Amino acid sequence: MPTARAAEHATRTASVDLQAPLTTLKGVGPAVAERLERLGLRQARDLLFHLPLRFEDRTRLTPLAALRPGQAALFDGRVTHAEVVHRRRRMLVVTLADDRAQILLRFFHFGANQQRRLSPGTRIRAFGEPRGVPGALECVHPEVQTVGNTPPALESHLTPIYPAAEGLSQNLLRRLVAHALPGMQALPDLLPELSRQGLPGLHPALEQLHHPPAQSDTRDAPEPAEPRSPARTRLALEELCAHQLARIQHSRTPRDRRSAPVIRPPGALWQRLRQQLPFKPTGAQERVTAEILADLAQPQPMNRLVQGDVGSGKTLVAVAATLAAVEAGYQVAFMAPTELLARQHGRNLAQWLEPLGVSIAWLGGRQTANERGQLLAELADGQRQVAIGTHALFQEEVRFHRLGLAIIDEQHRFGVHQRMALRDKGNGWMPHQLIMTATPIPRTLAMALYAELASSVIDERPPGRSPVRTALISHERRDEVIERIRAACGAGTQAYWVCPLVEESEQLEAESAEATAERLRAALPELSIGLAHGRMKGRERDAVMEHFRAGGIDLLVATTVIEVGVDVPNASLMIIENAERMGLSQLHQLRGRVGRGNTASACVLLYRPPLGDTARERLEAMRRTNDGFEIAEVDLKLRGPGELLGTRQTGDRSFRVADWARDQDLLDAATRLALQVESDTPRATALIERWLGSATRYATVG
Ligand code: ADP
């Protein structure tokens, strides 16, 4: 159980150096620092802007008889029975009772110590989300604490749940934030004019967002984590304003300092590839390729966004651009949002490019230091023409001989700071940039945030694809869905079962996926069922994906790790659990994993009734259309305040607080603010520094 509050009080008076690297904090060694870095957390100051996703209420105890399925709660009782049972897996099952009711607790991961702690007679306090029906509730992996005869005091504030990453516990994040929070006093409120507009000042906003007071009933009052709470709006405005300031500064950089190589080859490589392709590029692919080639031939850096629905064939267009650059003697950096996707691109590109004599360096996280060193050397001296990897391609140590083009896949959140980092990779010039996304960016937003961005749309699908049929089915009819899988897999197709997103903890997400796989294995013993989640070792997960791709697995139970770009054409059935909790664009991305071959495909959206009006309307939109642009519009219209949806995106984020879709209506105000602040150089610089951080040093390098 968290002791964050105690830690906070202890450090209230101590001063905090906001600029200090996080390794100076207790409990942060190099390994933890690296994980924090993955969340964009480098200095104590960054912790202040790492906002909770939601809150848990541990300010009161719920009697066991009052527990409800699906509602996380704090409860306590005495252990009346505990035993280790062997189903397919070993688990510890504990019965907890108070004077009126009881509940079963299940643990898949437990040691001898925990087993001893949970022996009959012990009084424990637990926090978790019960499942099942009232009267026969169970709870998988609650957090537990043994309590003596004088139970510890309850929390006085709501408990924040932070976005986490592999290997980072909520307790650690809470402790670190609580430690950093008093340091905010040293942070000036750079936009006092916002307080005159009735929004909270910087300090109260941060305090509110991290440590809101307990409410009499959290279900009635809006959560402070709610997207449109005044505190969040205050910070989103400041962040958008900082981005606009950076953009204004960037546009003032003299043009000759932003020149790019002219890439205008005869096009022999692209012609050769076209002859080898088993298909003909679509009209849309041809048109977009021509637009890109025209940009590359200019001495100004290309800055083009290619939007194309899932399966529209964006990779081929990127390959055309790659071949142009390579033929003209330049190198290409190809960046994917996840390791899994980078590997897949590596494989596909190798298949297409290597027969043409193009040499690829795949920079994964799993090479030996020697292999990696060798690849880096070959990139630096130009022997390798194409580098593929995740955003690790931006690391200092990655040097190019003649980088002419950077391709960024599936990342509409590629913001001004990444572009600045990219400039640093050019060899005296700015590389051309091609950004590809399946998530349409509304025009107005693209114009405001990316002034120089040109856009192309691949609005045609490769021929022969039948649209995915989508059904909405209540969780209560899960058995029918299982029969459907039995029939489909029996007939030789493959299927995905996607487990719910648990944004705050990969650990919980993985456990729920494991439990689901367990149940499905019991229900479908004749099928080969695989499991892929974010807590598995990369190697292990790749092996499972590979096995699935090769047809050795019938049903793949997965978390949303398979969201973006995974391409297994024989998979034609997808089940998505708790679909009502996911964002529409995420559902659309997931659904795009089927319907990639020539067989008719289906997607089942499982939901837990009752569905609210908005939730129903959103899921209906999924059923009605396969058009990503239409879905994005519905998403924007319906994503009102008060709705907290899973928003985890792969890759890094352009914004910490703001959301490109939700906060569009704040843009005008943010832009006006930026224009007012702009002439006040120290303030403008401080704002940019605060929100865009170290990346801004590139702005002055030009
Ligand atoms: P996305 O736009 O989602 O990135 P991909 O580039 O992964 O789509 O393409 C999806 C699939 O369609 C791939 O298997 C690819 O080889 C295939 N493909 C691409 N273009 C065509 C085409 N013109 N005709 C037929 N198949 C195509």
Ligand code: MG
């Ligand atoms: Mg793709």
